[in-house]
Amino acid sequence: MTELGRRERKKLQTRQSIADAALELFLARGFDDVGVKEVADRADVSVTTLFKHFPSKEALLFDEDSEMESALVAAVRERPAGQSIPQALRQHFVGAARGHADHPLFGTFARLVESTPALRAYQRTMWTRHEKALARAIAEDVGAPPDDVRCAGLARFALESRDVIFGRPDRERAAEELFGLLEHGWAADQQA
Amino acid sequence: MTELGRRERKKLQTRQSIADAALELFLARGFDDVGVKEVADRADVSVTTLFKHFPSKEALLFDEDSEMESALVAAVRERPAGQSIPQALRQHFVGAARGHADHPLFGTFARLVESTPALRAYQRTMWTRHEKALARAIAEDVGAPPDDVRCAGLARFALESRDVIFGRPDRERAAEELFGLLEHGWAADQQA
DNA sequence: TACAAAAGTGCAATCACTACACTTTTGAAG
């Protein structure tokens, strides 16, 4: 059904060449030490073309994120009966982290992003871009108005949790503690 | 005791001229429509000098943030007996918001930042820069290890709450709900 | 008074990104 014409195929291929070239070069020599010119050269396209496919240098590394948003919303909507929203989100993030563990490149990639401020920032904005969608899904689920503050807050906190979790050595435990905090609150085991 | 020599005074004065020129121009015509050159000209310094005083164009608008960090840490450390940490932070942020209401310029300034993505992002990183300090203060207060995940999470969430709150019409209520969520958890009034 | 550090300057360069005018490719209609 999704028969792509030759034109579309070539376009995607060009895009892929660029993304591949970027990934290789950045992994090998670091984000800041490789210019866009060099990426374009290696992909055998002009700089102008490169920027027709990607809106910025950072974007070269973060392809395809519309799937992420739907997966995020689905994690809330289609969670098993009786499971709370925070727990569903925790499971979603931990599952994603496990999936990444398969890909050997992913560790190196994560380290690159971690160590480059510009990339960290960009990745964050990519994620928070989904904040509104997530907030709306949560609000709908609990029957609150679409701009409810607590739903917006939970959405924001959950996405931030992801960021915090990925910076920790023991992600599973970190996820448990953070989402536990969101679910039961600071007061729950802090009677001091 | 803090006798500043003429040299230091002149340096501060130059810095202030630059910051003033930047604020005026940016408020009048928008951040993106004023070049660094123009700011430097107005402050009667060279562009080189401007960048010796400020690390970036965005930084021209966000001076003095070391006080903010100590105020933040103090809000936790010196909170009244019996007050929870989330409540102390809520009060700190709401109080700051009220204080700002006095300054007539502040509204315009806030609107400028709000409407300029680059400034929003920069302001966020300025705040999250204090995340570690806040996390450490919290951990120390409750007797947890300095890198405890829950303390780090609470610090992050609190700072994010500030950002969410400032985007809402009714800040007081938003603050109550968000910090209530942090204190008592999502489960507390969400038994559905 | 003399000297070294600090503050300031102007110039040229880098780098991401854009506007423009242009050529080539290609899907589809006739």
Add this chain to the structure above:
DNA sequence: CTTCAAAAGTGTAGTGATTGCACTTTTGTA
């Protein structure tokens, strides 16, 4: 199969922030 407009790609020249460099001026201090 031809034709033609849209889409994809190119090269050039520019903008605007930021940096490095070599230089002059100021100023605290010995």
